[in-house]
Amino acid sequence: MYKTKLLSLIIFIGFTLSTNLTGANNILMPDNGLAQKSPISNLKKSTTNLPDRYILEFNEINPKLIKIEAHITLQDSLLKMSNSGPMPNRWPQYIQNLGVYSKNGKQINLEKRDSTAWKVDNMHKGHEITIRYNVLLEHENQNWPGGIDGVAFVRDWGIMASGRSLFIINGDFKTNIHVVVKKPDTWKVSTPWKSEDKWNTEYIVPNQIQLLESLIFAGTHEEVEIVRDEFSLKFVLGGNLIVKNKEHYVTAANKILDYYINLMGGIPKPGPGDELTNVLVMINQSKEIDGEVIGNNISLFLNPEADPQQQIIGWFLFAHEFFHLWNGKSLRFNDTSSDWFKEGITSYYTLKALHNAKLVDEEVIKMVLNQLFYNRYINDSGFGSLAPSEAASGFDKDNHWGLVYGGGMFAGICIDMEIRNNTKNSNSLDDLMRYFYKQTAGKNALIGNQDILTQANLFGRTNFTEFMNTYIKGTHEIPLKKYLEFAGINVSTDNKQLQLIHDSNKTNFQQKLWFGFLGLN
Numbered sequence: 001m002y003k004t005k006l007l008s009l010i011i012f013i014g015f016t017l018s019t020n021l022t023g024a025n026n027i028l029m030p031d032n033g034l035a036q037k038s039p040i041s042n043l044k045k046s047t048t049n050l051p052d053r054y055i056l057e058f059n060e061i062n063p064k065l066i067k068i069e070a071h072i073t074l075q076d077s078l079l080k081m082s083n084s085g086p087m088p089n090r091w092p093q094y095i096q097n098l099g100v101y102s103k104n105g106k107q108i109n110l111e112k113r114d115s116t117a118w119k120v121d122n123m124h125k126g127h128e129i130t131i132r133y134n135v136l137l138e139h140e141n142q143n144w145p146g147g148i149d150g151v152a153f154v155r156d157w158g159i160m161a162s163g164r165s166l167f168i169i170n171g172d173f174k175t176n177i178h179v180v181v182k183k184p185d186t187w188k189v190s191t192p193w194k195s196e197d198k199w200n201t202e203y204i205v206p207n208q209i210q211l212l213e214s215l216i217f218a219g220t221h222e223e224v225e226i227v228r229d230e231f232s233l234k235f236v237l238g239g240n241l242i243v244k245n246k247e248h249y250v251t252a253a254n255k256i257l258d259y260y261i262n263l264m265g266g267i268p269k270p271g272p273g274d275e276l277t278n279v280l281v282m283i284n285q286s287k288e289i290d291g292e293v294i295g296n297n298i299s300l301f302l303n304p305e306a307d308p309q310q311q312i313i314g315w316f317l318f319a320h321e322f323f324h325l326w327n328g329k330s331l332r333f334n335d336t337s338s339d340w341f342k343e344g345i346t347s348y349y350t351l352k353a354l355h356n357a358k359l360v361d362e363e364v365i366k367m368v369l370n371q372l373f374y375n376r377y378i379n380d381s382g383f384g385s386l387a388p389s390e391a392a393s394g395f396d397k398d399n400h401w402g403l404v405y406g407g408g409m410f411a412g413i414c415i416d417m418e419i420r421n422n423t424k425n426s427n428s429l430d431d432l433m434r435y436f437y438k439q440t441a442g443k444n445a446l447i448g449n450q451d452i453l454t455q456a457n458l459f460g461r462t463n464f465t466e467f468m469n470t471y472i473k474g475t476h477e478i479p480l481k482k483y484l485e486f487a488g489i490n491v492s493t494d495n496k497q498l499q500l501i502h503d504s505n506k507t508n509f510q511q512k513l514w515f516g517f518l519g520l521n
Contacts, residue, residue, distance in 0.1 A: 050128070053178040054167065058218045060184040063154050064137040068166065074127045075171030079110070080117040082164035082212045086145035089115035091165060094152075098133040098168075135166055149284075149299045150215075150292030157238045158187070158219015160282060162294050163212040177205040183218055190217045190236045192280040192297050206275045213295025215280050224250050226257060231267035232278045233257060239285025241304040249283060255357035256319050259519070260326060263349065265434045268325035269442035271332055276325065281318065291317035296325065315359050320350040327433070330441040334448040339392035340472060341452055344408015345429070347373070348416075352519025362518065366500050369409075374498035377406030378477070389449060389473050411472050413517070414483040418467075419460035420513050421486035427459045428516055435459070449473070487513035 050073040057067040079100070081091040092115065100108045100120055108129065109121040123129060137159065139152045152165040181189050181201045192214055193203035205211045217236045222243050226233040235253060237243050261267060270276040279296050286301035291314055293299075298321055300314045323346045333342055351368065354360045360368075377383065380402030382391055388407035391400035416429035432455050436447060449468065456464045471478045480498070481491035488503040488510030503510070515521050 051176045051178050052170070052174055053180070055180045055182065056166070056216075057182040058159060058184065058187065058189075060187070063159050063219075066135045066137065066159070066161065066166065068133055068135060068168075070131045070168065072129050072131065072170050074120070074123055074125055074129060075174070076125060077120045077123055078113065078117050079120060079131065079168050079170055081168055083116055084212070085151070085162075085164050088164070090139075090142070092116055094136045094139060094165065095168070096134040096136055099131065101130045101132070103128045103130075131168060133168065135161070137161065137165075139165065146292055147288075147290045147301075149290050149301050150294050155219070155238060155284065158217055158221050160215065160217050160284070160299065163214040163216070164294070166216070167211055169208055169211070171208070173208060175207045177208065177211055179203045179205055179211075181218070187219055188221070188223065190221070190223045190234060190280060190282075191215075192234070192278045192295075194278070210275070210295065213297075215282060215294055215297045215299055217280075217282055222246065226250070226254060228257065228261060229267050230277055234278060234280050236280065236282040236284075238283070242283055242285045242302065245304050252315065252357050252359055253281070253318075256322065256353045259353045259356045260323055260349075263430055263433060264326045264330070264437045264441075266437065266441070268330050269437075270329045271442070272444055274329075276329060279322075279325065283314070289313045293317075293321045296329075298322070309364070312354075312360060312364065315354060316350060319353050320346060323349055323353070326437065326441075331433075331436045332440070332446050334446045336392040336394070336397070337389045338447065338449055338452070339397055339404050340388040340408035340411060341447075341449075342408075343392075343397070343405045344388075344410070345412045345433075347405055347409045348412045348429075349433075349519070352517075356519045365518070369500070370498040373402075373406040373409055374493075375496075376402035377410065378402070378493075378496055380406070384475055384477070387473050387475050388471075407472075407478060410478040410480055411467075413480065414467070414471075414478060415456055415460070415464065416516070417483040417486045417513060418462065418464070419456065420516050422460050422462050425509070425512050425516065425521070427461075431459045432456060484517075486510065487517055489514065 052073065053071045055069045059065055059067075082088055085091070098110065100110055102108055102123070108123060111119040111121065113119050120129065137152050137154050140148050144151050150162055152161040179193065179202070183189055183201070189200055191203060193205050193210070196202040196204055205214075217238070219238070221236050221238040224235040224237065224246065226235070233253065235250065237246055237249065242249070268276050276296060281297070282299045283302055284300070285304065287303055288301050289303055289306065289310055290301040291298065298318055300318060302311055302314045327346045327349070328342050351360065351365050355362070355365060380400055382400050382403055386400065386403060388403045388411065391397060391403035391407070397404045412429060420428050435455055439445065440447060449472070453464055453468050470476050484491050484500065488506030490501045490503055492499040492501065512521060
């Protein structure tokens with residue numbers, strides 16, 4: 001029964017990573033070569049000196065209705081909503097009573113241009129306008145690919161809305177946007193933005209990307225902030241059962257955060273011009289278990305009454321995407337040929353972090369490796385004909401999830417085991433990650449496959465060139481058996497099932513390498 005439940009969960013994790021997380025990464029990193037699609041097309045430096053200003057008003061009596069007023073200095077004559085998300089053409093469907101007014105209060109005519117844009121008549125660059133509209137939060141009346149968790153919803157304890165669902169914007173790229181929130185006195189507001197007042201009702205948003213790729217929660221929820229240096233991880237906890245288990249969630253999150261900081265050598269450091277100081281993680285009570293990533297923020301549905309193993313889904317999604325703040329945002333890559341490293345290595349360290357936090361045990365890790373990663377790897381349509389380094393070409397990695405995530409993870413395991421074995425466990429893949437963090441995080445530096453090869457050779461005191469050419473740039477099946485033998489693990493792939501079996505005569509050194517595999521040294 002336990003294995004049957006876990007198998008279905010593992011399949012769900014793979015589907016969710018593919019539909020939610022990988023899609024999300026395509027929009028949260030528009031400037032680093034990891035993804036090209038931005039929520040705002042043709043990004044340019046803003047030429048206006050007047051920051052746009054939005055006023056959001058939440059109503060306790062009618063929580064499904066959010067009133068918004070925006071004061072905007074035009075860069076062009078178009079008003080638009082986000083073009084990101086599973087169905088961006090739906091965002092304007094929930095906009096009501098949209099009105100545009102000139103500086104002297106005269107109403108201006110609007111012309112609908114397409115599914116997400118309007119043209120303002122007879123207004124040009126530099127003109128100041130005011131727009132007023134309501135957002136009706138009835139998004140749950142329709143089915144959304146990937147679920148409602150990253151869209152907008154209303155619960156007894158509050159309101160969640162993505163920036164995509166709320167904001168009508170103008171221009172290509174504006175900075176220092178002001179957002180003011182009006183709310184009932186008994187409510188609080190949680191956002192990933194920098195607060196400008198002690199009541200947390202006025203915010204400065206760095207740019208339009210972070211405005212649209214955000215999550216906002218307003219209500220009677222609880223908020224817990226975990227701070228490390230200049231980095232803040234804000235947890236929104238919604239629902240009586242979630243709040244009751246607050247200590248469990250906060251303790252686990254602290255362990256995962258500290259594992260990543262200790263591993264990498266510091267907090268996330270994005271490239272120059274990118275700000276990453278606040279990350280919002282929403283955990284809302286639900287009968288379903290689901291998760292989605294919007295920008296740098298994570299929305300999870302968890303059922304505290306479900307079997308503990310079912311809750312692995314939420315934690316896996318959180319830990320995987322959370323590590324991208326280091327391996328993806330701090331460590332940035334030349335192009336998609338290194339996606340095997342960005343996604344596969346992230347998945348490897350996700351399992352290590354969850355084991356370190358005592359959220360998964362060794363048997364769960366083995367089953368995830370088999371039923372999710374190995375299954376998807378050998379059944380990938382490109383298996384045997386497409387190299388993992390080429391599988392994400394054109395940002396099409398969803399179609400070759402097995403090669404990118406599974407192949408990338410298995411390659412990472414082999415590299416880690418070889419380095420540990422060849423250096424008597426004095427070096428490991430951890431050292432390579434720390435090196436890249438120290439040398440590139442926060443700088444205008446991009447990493448390529450040659451950089452990975454060079455440093456793996458140095459830390460491993462060996463030569464991975466043949467390995468890289470055969471299994472990462474080549475199409476041969478990655479030989480887990482050869483490399484996990486270093487850790488005293490016998491690997492079987494009979495009947496297309498990956499089984500990891502401990503050697504009964506395992507040495508102390510081999511056990512140390514296995515502990516390294518688990519993230520314990």
